[in-house]
Amino acid sequence: MAVRFGILVFPGSNCDHDAYHAVKHVAGQEARFIWHKETKLGDVDVVIVPGGFSYGDYLRPGAIARFSPIMQDVIRFAREGGPVIGICNGFQVLCESGLLPGVLLRNASLRFICKYVHVRVEQTDTPFTNALQPGQVLRIPIAHGEGNYFAPKEVLERLEANGQVVFRYCEPDGRITEAANPNGSAHNIAGIVNEQRNVLGMMPHPERCVEALLGSEDGLGIFRSLIRHVAGVSV
Template structure:
């Protein structure tokens, strides 16, 4: 597996993704500069968390027009695996690869703490290593994480089983209290129709080692690794 982590001006979780892939998983990983257009044959592209362009205009709105994004969008449209975490999720909605938008937390507070999430769908390239309905613990750190989507688009998202993660309490109940930002239906992470693009507000890359308080995020990356090896095997057969 070769992972590419895009660095934008203002990204601050790029090193977390890099460290997890390189030092925990011992897989190949490269930083990709936002001004480049070369994805260096990576199998998974990560749009990391942070505050690209100081969150000016709207979170992710300026980064979405970085030169590398054209290649990233092309990559995703041809089936490449793309993971947007936090600010990366905001970029994905801004560029239209994922529906809806991320607006200000309903509390107007910046929320930085651990949350519990229910893994709702395990039949995806990003969640196949989880047991169905597992409750996991991941950190969040955002001010604009309130996922907004209405009407037909919301219905489609739910009907297609494209909500992979929902905020819940420790026991897995989807309560109002466990929703840190006001997101519709406690939605924390979704995939596109083709299921090769995941956007999520919580940070799996910051929960890959015991010393960090949780290893629950590691399985997102292990899932991708497993999905890629299946693809390779299928390709060779």
């Protein structure tokens, strides 16, 4: 069976079509856009909250999108166990919505960063990483000005103890170093899941690296994991 992906669209989203292409044309699944003013997700298996600059990032990234009509149903869907992935600005929206802990601050350099980085897969017992290997290093692009993940000490300790840190910035050989951290994120965090493990927020863009022609196919493993989780098949 084809997995049905719903891709949110806010004013200012700019990675929604990238996500659509990744799941529809590369992974061969069903996909449709869901406008921010809608109030129901409809019949979807996975929700993607894409990257971009929702509402122009006014106030702070994700702060206005969090109040979009569609977000109430996203929260319901997530709390009922539905898989939700927030990418870049989508990660920020999920934090603002309370679906994930912590906040994304300005990059430590105070500059917008757009480049390929390496991230290490820390957990494979999630709907988003079951097709990956523990310790696998992915080459994947980032493009953000506010990707510096921060949370209070006790929250960070809980994330680590629960195995909620799913991706961590690393060197190409997998070593975790300060130099490999592009934005100053605490504990080199590039992506986390909630305690129930069905909501993922990540700053790197897997939807932008699903074809060798574009320099990397490493992001495809995340979408393959979701397909395996929902449909029980490998692609």
